[in-house]
Amino acid sequence: MLLPGWRQNQLLIIIGLILIAWVLHRVSGRLIQNYVRSREGWKKWQLRLIVQLRRRLGLMWFALMASGVYIAMQNLTWPSRSYFIGLAATLAAVWVCIAFAAQLVRNRFLRRMVTWALWIYATLYFVNVADQVAGFLDGLAIGLGEFRLSLLDLITALVAIGVLFTLARVVSTTTASRIRQNEDISPSMQVLAVKGIQIFLYGFAFFMGVRAVGIDLTGLAVLSGAIGVGLGFGLQKVVSNLVSGVIILIDKSIKPGDVISLGDTFGWIQTLGARYASVVTRDGKEYLIPNEDLITNQVVNWSHTNDFVRLDIYFGTAYGDDPRVVRQLAIDSAKSVDRVLSFKSPVCHIVGFGDSSVDYILRFWIKDPTGGLTNIRGNVYLALWDAFKENDISIPFPQREVLMLEDSKLALKKAAPAALD
Incomplete structure (x- = not known):
């Protein structure tokens, strides 16, 4: 690259395109910002899309210009003289697609990890060194008997679980919205169905991600059983609340929207969680009542069978x-x-x-x-x-008459000053 020739020329062209893309990024970013501020009524998802688009403008400008230069040089000169420009244009386009696709991950830290991991893998893949790097990572492993875990297996498992979790979240969100729109299903059964689908999808995604990298989970059965017994004694209240929540959802004794009284708390059920129920009172306070209290204590449900x-x-x-x-x-x-x-x-x-x-x-x-x-x-x-x-109806209030005896001390005291006068 340092010697004069077409490789150095391609490097100089790429640097020039980067500088031009940076300038266009600043100019177009200000134009978009001024346009958005001049208009009202933007939805939340539209603003998020515009923010992500504004952040990636420089990369998008570079991908467009590099692709145009690559196509022009392919037609005007030898294909080998534009190889690095085409590679840079491809990587820029792939990085833009990865950046937008990673927005499906809600967690900010996890989204950054997924973005950088995919960027690195895409770069290694298009540079044709992915196999060499994979072999190096596979060599960094620890073994215990027949069990062997390499750094490549760990990275692959994390990526697979992250992708499957994202897909599970998308499917569960879509399914939950459709279930909530179904008026034939009671509110309590809607909550139970949504929670069941989420547990199934996330559990399935985790086990499929672990199995995808070849990790055998049968050896963890005894260990998980022992851990389960220990957790059962230490988390009795938590387990009790979880079971109570399931019972409440099944028997429909309490459901979102019901008005209940529990002790000094009076309000309506806003949400039913796995561990607690959210009760909002008339003064705006939100009480988180454990599900076990709703099962074991006396609860007045003002709207259980009807609203009368x-x-x-x-x-x-x-x-x-x-x-x-x-x-x-x-x-x-x-x-x-x-x-x-x-x-x-x-x-x-x-x-x-x-x-x-x-x-x-x-x-x-x-x-x-x-x-x-x-x-x-x-x-x-x-x-x-x-x-x-x-209608001249009077509302009485208590009245008392005080009779003062003639021989009382108070009467004598009042009479004494009058006698002196």
Whole structure:
């Protein structure tokens, strides 16, 4: 390459193309950036594609220019005088394809590892030294009896598992989206089906990747059994939560979207995981409740078999008010609230005679517990307040009368200053 001739000329042409591609990369990158900023409504995947395209502009410009120069030199001069330019154009095009294909891997570190590994392999393959490098890596091995593991086997296994895991993720994501769109499948069975497909695909990808490089897994059966026994004692709670999660999904006692009460926690199920259930309360807090607690503790599912929920509120009126009028006003007030069901008519009953008031209970039904319970009770109380105020129905409060005895010390003290005057 250092001696004058066509090899040196090709090297100089490649360096010149690299400089031109760098300039075009800067100019075209700014143009694309200004165009994107001038327009609105871009989707997330479109922005990601534009970012990746902007990063690879220099390599793409070089591949296009090198391919054009290679085709021109093939027609104008001897083919051997453009060999290195054609090789550089091929490698640049392959590197661009690998960079875009590697975006299927979500993990950033793993994506970089896969990209660099494929770049190195493609370079060695097109330079025709892949067999020599493979032989060198295969020689770096460790052996234990009949077991032999070389560096080539390890790299091949990692690449195979990475590719299979990527394919498994793509298939599981596509399958999961279709399952979630199927309205004939209940939410709990959707979660169970998605989890089962993911476990099967990822497990199948791992074992196929290991078997693809010739590693025999039968010798690991005894070791894995011993490890499993040890993990069974150490991870009892984890295993219990996993089994409880499967039971919940199978018996459909709790499913995403249900409104539940567990102790002081009241909210709706957002997601059902392998270890815990995510419960979101009305104040925006998200509680992660272990699946075992949902099995062993008493859980109130407000929407298990249906969405109908009966609510009770208590109030009292003065003894001078007609109870029949109070009951009718209470029923009409409950009916006037939007979320109260009209076909399940509210009822009002006297439940006792208190010290200061006649005590009543008002019962009504709603069908949307996910909309909250406290707010609907508050709306009914407000409707009662307005109705009682319009009809002169009083809501009593406790009152106390204090009688002061004539011979008491307090009465004497108050009387003394008056006597002195």
